[in-house]
Amino acid sequence: MKGKMIIIAPGEPRQEREYENATIPLEDLQKAVGGFIEIVPYFSMIGEGGSRTRCVVFCNEDGKRLQLPLNHVANDLWNRELLLATGSGLELDYLVGSIAIVWGDDEFMESM
Numbered sequence: 001m002k003g004k005m006i007i008i009a010p011g012e013p014r015q016e017r018e019y020e021n022a023t024i025p026l027e028d029l030q031k032a033v034g035g036f037i038e039i040v041p042y043f044s045m046i047g048e049g050g051s052r053t054r055c056v057v058f059c060n061e062d063g064k065r066l067q068l069p070l071n072h073v074a075n076d077l078w079n080r081e082l083l084l085a086t087g088s089g090l091e092l093d094y095l096v097g098s099i100a101i102v103w104g105d106d107e108f109m110e111s112m
Contacts, residue, residue: 001111003104007032008077010069010097023111024102032100033060034068042082046101055103056112059095068097077101 005024007015017028029037038061046055057078060068074095102112 001105001107003102003108005029005032006101008071008074008099008101010071010073019104019108023108029058029100029102033058033063033098035060035062035066037061037100040078040095040099042085043078045081045084046077046103053103054109055101056109058100058102060097063095063097066097071095071097071099074099 001019001021001023003019003024005017005019005028007017009015026037037058040057040059043057044054045052046057047053059074060066078095103109
């Protein structure tokens with residue numbers, strides 16, 4: 001079982017972590033987004049062209065209430081995926097704070 005997590009925080013370089021023979025602990029996800037986690041809807045694939053892969057994306061469920069900064073990079077990625085998934089762009093919602101993008105082999109993804 002192998003997986004990865006990329007953390008995209010506003011105005012900071014991406015961080016990448018690898019997990020081998022283990023699932024990602026809840027505490028790691030919460031630390032990555034700075035609080036309680038929430039799955040980002042319609043953000044279940046990542047990548048370009050033929051190298052797209054299934055993923056799960058998490059954000060801080062209280063991010064807007066806490067007035068976390070807008071995450072431009074995450075919003076661009078989400079909007080692109082939303083457009084591919086639904087045929088329409090992101091118009092009514094936005095991502096703030098850090099996000100965690102998680103993907104891996106089938107066994108790893110099933111553990112999520």
